[in-house]
Amino acid sequence: MTLNHRIKVKTQALKLKNVWVQVSVILAWFIALQFIALLFFKKGFLLSRPVLSNHSECAILPFDSTEFDLFSNDNLEKDSCWTQKSFDRAVIVVIDALRFDFVMPNDPSNDNTDLNYLHSFPFLYEQTQQNPQNSLLLKFIADPPTTTLQRLKGLTTGSLPTFIDAGSNFAGTEIDEDNWIGQLAKLNKSISFIGDDTWMALFAPNFNSKLTHPYESLNVKDLHTVDNGVIEHLFPILENTDETDEEWDVTIGHLLGVDHAGHRYGPNHSEMKKKLEQMNSFIQDVVNSIEDDTLLIVMGDHGMDPKGDHGGESLQEVESTLWMYSKTPFFGRLENSFYNTTAYGENHRSVNQIDLVSTISLLLGLPVPFNNLGFPIIEAFLGPESDDLRSVAKADFLTAAQIHKYTSTFGGMLASDAAAEKLWEEVQQYAKEGKWNLLVEASTEYQKYVLEECHVLWVNFDVVSMVIGITLLAFSAVMIYVYARVLPVELDSIYALLLKTVSSGASTFGLAFWVASRVIRFPFESPAYSLGLGIAVGIIVGYFGVVATILFSSNKILHLLFAPKDKWSIVAFAFTILHVLTFTSNSFVNWEDGTLSFLVTTMGFIFLIYSLQNLTDDRSKVMAAYFSLLIMGFSRLSALIRVCREEQGATCITTFYENGTSTASFNHVLILGFVSLILPSTISSFYTSTANFNGSASVWISYGLRIAMFMTTMFWGMDIAENKGWVGLGPALTAFKEVKVLIARILFGVTLFAANYAWYRGALCVKIDFFNNGNNSGQKVQARILGYSNIYGSTLFLVLINFFGVCLIASKPLAGVSLSLLLVQILALLEILDLNDLYVSPIGPISLGLLGASHFFTTGHQATVPSIQWDAGFIPAESIVFPLTHAFILFNTFGSQILVALAVPLVALWKISPSKEPSSLLTITNRASCTLILYQTVVTLSSMIFAMHFRRHLMIWKIFAPRFMLAALSLGVTDIAVFLGVAVFAGKAVSYINQVFNT
Structure with a gap:
């Protein structure tokens, strides 16, 4: 190598390094x-409700008692508050996810009489029918989100949750607001607790530590440990035969087996039937163990959807069970239209879950918690003869007075509501006049009105923060567009100025806004948000300041901005717009999976027509047609894999799970096994066409990919064998589970860490072939490099195979099939782009974005909270293990987006031989990647705009809010994956290949 050449190589390497940075x-x-933009929109849109720290006091009634004679003759016991208690003690049993139809009898007229759960838990219904004065069975309606932590807050405080509370289901903190458990503790009552450890995060200081036995709650694969623990400890406590010899006043047991059976198997499964039968026997034993002065409450905290999950607001998720029992006659019945109690038979009336709070407080002689919005359950105060209307009126008036005190303290629109004040005046008037029936009606109407207003007004959207978030994200979209589609590629001399200007702008504005916030509380009282806004403004000002200088100085700004675009840019724009328009209507959002499948198929059809019209040689036409049909066919094939959302109705049939369960079937494993046989050969055929099935490729594809897919298939086969009960109990089952976990961890570690480390150390898919080009014995042996023409693409695609392996072990069998189809579609797309010379066109990244979005749905997901496959977190462990649990849920949920984000550099690198200008090649690669980010940014921006527009829409929390959250999370995942794909993997590949070949 000559000196000049060495200098040229070093200069080029230095230039490449600078561009890489x-x-x-x-x-x-x-x-x-974009992170700052999403943070601001979240601040304005997903608000947590304000919580008042006030607590009700025993000695202070919520009204001036001198004005009413309703309480003038009360002689309260020393440990009673506000009103005479009805029970000295209470046993509260929470059966997690006890859907109401789980406790109903088998109806011969029902077409679904073969459901496993029917008539498996008949005790509650039969007792209520046989002893109506001792028992009360009601539908127990939960406020969404139907997650356990939020339901426990509602069941103890009587307050309403907000949508964002669903995200804190795994991070409970001690409840600060007033609740009946805290009120019991203030009266020095002994509270015993056994079961779900979520209660410990909320109420631990209030429990009697000697009578407390918490169990880990989030291992959905464990159906029995928590339930067996509750059964083991509850009866000795009830009978005072436990070794502590401690007295108790209230005992709480929270069982999880029904919920876990639903998550793991679905409601219509033999394991669910066994678990309900166990609960039936358990409650019978509890009834036999309690005393006459004890109130027994059996309830569910929420229901479950047809596949056993919860978190949303479908009827089956919100409709749970409440059963109250007393050994002495206590409960009454009243048929009255304003209570909607026209039938207690098969229909059973419904009560809100928050209604339990005031009910249990008054029955146990406690003050109603300050933030409570629920109302007493009338049957618990009527008396066994259903004639004690005065007790009902007293309970209703006390609760209504506390609600009025709360709204007055809370202030705002509730305190100044004229209609509410008029209703409250009627309540007071009837209380003074002693008109009990009218007082009950007026109190009920007042509570209903306040509750409805709270549902409407609870979330006071911060429109300013929402607009800031939308504006910042819109600016980011414009910045990315200018960088990816407007600025010239060669701007090396300008980038240094751009880096300095933006960095100084971000730091200067950020510091200025932070100081202003600390001194004059502007622009926000929170210094963190002010700092974020300052950094964002600094980035925007610095960026556009330099860009404007570049464009105006070159006198090309009008040409660059407004010049007619090529037809593929128009097509890419059209596809993007068609996707984002789905957010304009709740119906479109509900059927987004079908829309995306149609768009991908249409994209393949356009590629087909264009290739046949514009390619000249027949072989290229045939290949382009083949690859286009491959994209179209695999799109329709993957669309057969679906999870239906509630709004899609009976026209949609879920195929992702075995019928009536939340598990995969053995047929799904067989399909995955078949795919694992043909996928490596399919990928190798793409490599063989460019002579790249050499070197690292043969190891990665022939051995690594085959083994990973085979072990994944074996894992899911073992999982189904365990679910079906094909494995014996005891040591055999324990060893079986340990082998499963070991397989998952080995695959995760090898594919994510070991394989990528080996790739980073230098993996090239080339081979040097020596040959003698002649017959003369003196002819020198010559060498040629096989795979030289696609050295970048073939090498970088190995990274995609690595992450495919990671996503594969984190996904259920049919999701693995969908991701396999996606991998082939990516290869087919790259070939089409190469045949049509579309390396720098935006259609490549946009097509990848559509593929990733479409396969999100075909991997068993929907834009709903219940569709999140939480059980993926327990693939690598039987309990929560950070960060394994979180990583598996991430790769399970966003596997398709991760793969397309890592694949987008291939748009610019597929079938490219070592470049003499590697720095320019890396810049073009980055711009292609930014085009994908631009697509996802526009999708997220649209979801934000319409979420704000529909913020008072009936379906905002059920449809538009979850769709925004999905878009925001997808954008974050895409950003990070693109950064890794360009800054780490593509940069390394280009740099290493440039170094090897000294181009």
């Missing part, structure tokens, strides 16, 4: 700006 920093700017 530059593109990484530019991506970091875009990501930072």
Whole structure:
């Protein structure tokens, strides 16, 4: 190598290194700006409700008692508050996810009489029918989100949750607001607790530590440990035969087996039937163990959907069970239209879960918690003869007075509501006049009105923060567009100025806004939000300041901005717009999976027509047609894999799970096994066409991919064998589970860490072939490099195979099939782009974005909270293990987006031989990747705009809010994956290949 050549190589390597740093920093700017934008929109849109720290006091009634004679003759016991208690003690049994139809008898007229759960838990219904004065069975309606932590808050405080509370289901903190458990503790009552450890995060200081036995709650694969623990400890406590010899006043047991059976198997499964039968026997034993002065409450905290999950607001998720029992006659019945109690038979009336709070408080002689919005359950105060209307009126008036005190303290629109004040005046008037029937009606109407207003007004949207978030994200979209589609590629001399200007702008504005917030509380009282806004403004001002200088100085700004675009840019724009328009209607959002499948198929059809019209040689036409049909066919094939959302109705049939369960079937494993046989050969055929099935490729594809897919298939086969009960109990089952976990961890570690480390150390899919080009014995042996023409693409695609392996072990069998189809579609798309010379066109990244979005749905997901496959977190462990649990849920949920984000550099690198200008190649690669980010940004921006527009829509929390959250999370995942794909993997590949071949 000559000196001049060495200098040229070193100069080129240094230039490449600088560009590598530059593109990484530019991506970091875009990501930072988008993160700040999402943070502001979240601040304005997903607000947590304000919580008052006030507590009700025993000695202070919620009204001036001198004005009413309703309580003038009360002689309260020393440990009673506000009103005379009805029970000295209480046993509260929470059976998690006890859907109401689980406790109903088998109806011969029902078409679904073969359901496993029917008539498996008949005790509650039979007792209520046989002893109506001792028992009360009601539908127990939960407020969404139907997650356990939020339901426990509602069941103890009587307050309403907000949508964002669903995200804190795994991070409970001690409840600060007033609740009946805290009120019991203030009266020095001894509270015993056994079961779900979620209660410990909320109420631990209030429990008698000697009578407390918590169990880990989030291992959905464990159906028995918590339930057996409750059964083991509850009866000795009830009978005072436990070794502590401690007295108790209230005992709480929270069982999880029904919920876990639903998550793991679905409601219509033999394991669910066994678990309900166990609960039936358990409650019978509890009834036999309690004394006459004890109130027994059996309830569910929520229901479950047809596949056993919960979190949303479908009827089956919100409709749970409440059963109250007393050994002495206590409960009454009243048929009255304003209570909607026209039938207690098969229909059973419904009560809100928050209604339990005031009911249990008054029955146990406690003050009603300050923030409570629920109302007493009338049957618990009527008396066994159903004639004690005065007791009902007293309970209703006390609760209504507390609600009025709360709304007056809370202030705002509730305190100044004229209609509410008029209703409250009627309540007071009837209380003074002693008109009990009218007082009951007026109190009920007042509570209903306040509750409805709270449902409407609870979330006071911060429109300013929402607009800031939308504006910042819109600016980020414009910045990315200018960088990816407007600025010239060669701007090396300008990038240094751009880096300095943006960095100084971000730091200067950020510091200024932070100081202003600390001194004059502007622009926000929170210094953190002010700092974020300052950084965002600094990035925008610095970026556009330099860009404007570049464009105006070149006198090309009008040409660059408004010049007619090529037809593929128009097609890419059209596809993007068609996707984002789905957010304009709740019906479109409900059927987004079908829309995306149609768009991908249409995209393949356009590629087919264009290739047949524009390619000249017949072989290229045939290949382009083949690859186009491959994209179209696999799109329709993957669309057969679906999970239906409630709004899609009976026209949609879920195929992702075995019928009536939340598990995969053995047929799904067989399909995955078949795919594992043909996928490596399919990928190798793409490599063989460019002579790249050499070197690392043969190891990665022939051995690594085959083994990973085979072990994944074996894992899911073992999982189904365990679910079906094909494995014996005891040591055999324990060893079986340990082998499963070992397989998952080995695959995860090898594919995510070991394989990528081996790739980073230098993996090239080339081979040097020596040959003698002649017959003369003196002819020198010559060498040629096989795979040289696709050295970048073949090498970088190995990274995709690695992450495919990670996603595969985190996904259920049919999701693995969907991801396999996606991998082939990506290869087919790359071939089409190469045949039509569309390396720099936006259609490549946009097509990848559509593929990733479409396969999100075909991997068993929907834009709903219940569709999250939480059980994926327990693939690598029987309990929650950070960060394994979280990583598996991430790769399970966003596997398709991760794969397309890592694949987008291939748009610019597929079938490219070592470049003489590797720095320019890396810049083009980064711009292709930014085009994918731009697509996802526009999708997220649209979801934000319509979420804000529909913020008072009936379906906001059921449809539009979850769709925004999905878009925001997808954008975050795409940003990070693109950064890794460009700044780490593509940068390394280009740099290493440039170094090897000294181009």
